[in-house]
Amino acid sequence: MASVLDALWEDRDVRFDITQQQMKTRPGEALIDCLDSIEDTKGNNGDRGRLLVTNLRIIWHSLALPRVNLSVGYNCIINITTRTANSKLRGQTEALYILTKSNNTRFEFIFTNVVPGSPRLFTSVIAVHRAYETSKMYRDLKLRGALIQNKQLRLLPQEQVYDKINGVWNLSSDQRSIRIRDSKFGLALVIESSQQTGGYVLGFKIDPMDKLQDAVKEINSLHKVYSANPIFGVEYEMEEKPQPLEELTVEQLPDDVEIEPDEHTDAFTAYFADGNKQHDREPVFSEELGLAIEKLKDGFTLQGLWEVMG
Known part of the structure; x- marks a missing residue:
């Protein structure tokens, strides 16, 4: 999920x-x-x-x-x-x-x-x-972060502790949806983080079974509430x-005139930073300009570039 x-x-x-x-x-x-x-x-x-x-x-x-x-x-x-x-x-x-x-x-x-x-x-x-x-x-998933100070959890502003569960084993060393999954240690709480945060799979063993099920329900409930209005x-x-x-923001009304999109003149071309390319492309002779220019990227034309910069 x-x-x-x-x-x-x-x-x-x-x-x-x-x-x-x-x-x-x-x-x-x-x-x-x-x-x-x-x-x-x-x-x-x-x-x-x-x-x-x-x-x-x-x-x-x-x-x-x-x-x-x-x-x-x-x-x-x-x-x-x-x-x-x-x-x-x-x-x-x-x-x-x-x-x-x-x-x-x-x-x-x-x-x-x-x-x-x-x-x-x-x-x-x-x-x-x-x-x-x-x-x-x-906003990010941190591994090995400085979370504990003087044996106490360092809470972020607006962060609250809802529950403390003792006797939890971290199984994540051998491998953000929250569910119960079987592992070599038996049934475990598994938290999958989003691809944006690295796609980690975090596993925790909680005994007994009813304690594990209660933890999954509580975390899922808190995650649902948080997702509705996240604190960034x-x-x-x-x-x-x-x-x-x-x-x-002004409503964007449709134009009366249909404009054919030009796939070679993307809107972002004008914003390329000078340091974007790793090295200059080889020089070639341009009959259109009558001088040597850097070879254009595939699919680009001089006319298209003039239209973007104009």
Whole structure:
């Protein structure tokens, strides 16, 4: 049985042009800040948009065309810095640079505040990402973690102990659904973690049988309650509360004109980080340009690349 939390992608992925449903907050996700008049300087230079900062990701969408958007999960972020960028709306100005890695591909994002004199773009994103980085125990499976101090369990903020079961054997050394399974030690409590956390199979022997069955019922019940509204541990509050995310996202009405998709000009191409490739491809002569250029990847054309960068 797959865990309900297997569907958690918001903090683990970088996605482009997501649906209105995917822009909504999932259970446990909360909108922390909303910044209007933010330009996506790397991919949509000159286009005014809105930046939404949640406890799991940042979302940018164009105000003119909400279907043009980005969702950047905090777990994908490698580095956040501030640098000078050339914005069509602001000219040379300080911007927020975010380097990410998703599915072995590096993407770079540049966000510029169109309104002068407001540092919230930098303070909100950097502070919330720091809060995410320092609360990983809420979201990851840790082996050999520093859980005990002075013979007491170190509880996380908002964590509660519901039960203590003595005399439990850890059988996991020879190998998040929770069930009873047979092992060479007899019937055991087995917890399977999601693939995102390594797909571990953890086994525990509890005697007698009725004690084992009670433990399985209790853990399954707590897991069900938690999954309905997870605690992700990212604690950061703005002085001024933003509107709910659902009220800020605009319904994406279907266009009257049908646009044929061009499979070679993917939306994310404009966001490739310079360091994404391991080495330069061999030079070839381009009759179209009349000079030597780096060989294009299979399936890409010069015309397609000009359309993406235009």
